[in-house]
Amino acid sequence: MEQLPKVAIVILNWNGLKYLQEFLPSVMSSQWDNLDVIVGDNGSTDASVEYISQNYPGIRIILNGENYGFTGGYNKVLAQVDADYYILLNSDVQVYPGWIKPVIDLMESDPLIAVAAPKIKSYQQKDHFEHAGAAGGFIDSFGYPFCRGRIFYQIEEDRGQYEQSDEVFWASGAAMFIKKKCWDEAHGFDDRFFAHMEEIDLCWRLKNKGYKVMYCAQSEVFHLGGGTLNTENPFKTYLNFRNNLLLLQKNLPFWRALVVITARYFMDLLAIFRFLTEGKRKDAWAVSLAHQNFVRHMFKTGHRDIDPKHNQNGMYRGCLVWDFFVKKKHTFSQLDKGKFYK
Missing domain, CATH: 3.90.550.10 (Spore Coat Polysaccharide Biosynthesis Protein SpsA; Chain A)
Structure with missing residues (x-):
């Protein structure tokens, strides 16, 4: 056997x-x-x-x-x-x-x-x-x-x-x-x-x-979820925003990463504004700290050649923020299936 x-x-x-x-x-x-x-x-x-x-x-x-x-x-x-x-x-x-x-x-x-x-x-x-x-x-x-x-x-x-x-x-x-x-x-x-x-x-x-x-x-x-860092923890906010930028820098081809991270800078400014309007000043500051840390350490991640034709199955060729908050597409089934790489 x-x-x-x-x-x-x-x-x-x-x-x-x-x-x-x-x-x-x-x-x-x-x-x-x-x-x-x-x-x-x-x-x-x-x-x-x-x-x-x-x-x-x-x-x-x-x-x-x-x-x-x-x-x-x-x-x-x-x-x-x-x-x-x-x-x-x-x-x-x-x-x-x-x-x-x-x-x-x-x-x-x-x-x-x-x-x-x-x-x-x-x-x-x-x-x-x-x-x-x-x-x-x-x-x-x-x-x-x-x-x-x-x-x-x-x-x-x-x-x-x-x-x-x-x-x-x-x-x-x-x-x-x-x-x-x-x-x-x-x-x-x-x-x-x-x-x-x-x-x-x-x-x-x-x-x-x-x-x-x-x-x-x-x-x-x-x-259960939230056992170590609950959703209201500003440190979790910091890690999510900082790590997201690092994720993009590491795994996208260089020029694509440059374009996307630049766009994310402005989109994250909107996140800061949203936190401030909700009275979450510590979370707003955490987003700012995330960008500051990323900029200070961005050159420590050496550029690597990444084939843009890598396995992209599961990537959505759209803007989730726009689809969710503006077009009110709140479930996966409502997203445009034609925008998913296969």
Whole structure:
């Protein structure tokens, strides 16, 4: 009998004791005969490590010693993990026993599939998609990420409208399956991102190498979300805007990046104005700081020749801001299908 691929579920933890207590039981019920469960700890001070040691002796614990963020934390942990497939799983995700097999079967079907993700739904509202991933990630011409099932803050109810597994642009880091050889080839996450959009950058870099990113509709998980940085945190606003600019600079051909980043400068000015009108002065300042940091460090990312004919499947040749706020297209199905690269 042929041996199943070795799979490692790797959870990165930082002071997430309450999430481990709530969600680890479902993770430990995962069905796969060749499976390791690993928790990498980013210097927690809340007895997380002690809890795992006492209650789950079968879980391997890797200690980072301090908080290296999502990117640095995973890079350090996965350098010590041997498996055919990594599953990067947030500590606040509920899974069901058979959730692994459909995704691995899909990835085994094509050597060009590097990354895949299940359907990600809300833990608090289980008939709705969840912000971080939903039914697969996409990106527009100006670098705005969105999902089937979620555009900006508009989240759809799951009515069975996205039951077809398909190629997408990015897979959420909340529940990301990735082949180890592809992780190694891409050298993992970019440490500069710290957290937020690092998975989009990783997927984009792999697509620039000719690999595919997939959404698997036959598997679903439930994500609580906002466990480390909630949506009202100005630091999250800073990371999202700064990392988005870095994402564009790294992965677009030089002249295209120059045009798009220039356009984004003016579009982000509108975001600053919107935050100010809503009384969110700290978020407005966070957007400004994001641009300042990007400008100060932009020349540290050396120019690389990128083939403009790279795998663009999942990119939307339109302006999501215009479609959403002006044309009132609030769901994925309302977007012009002819504007998606295939």
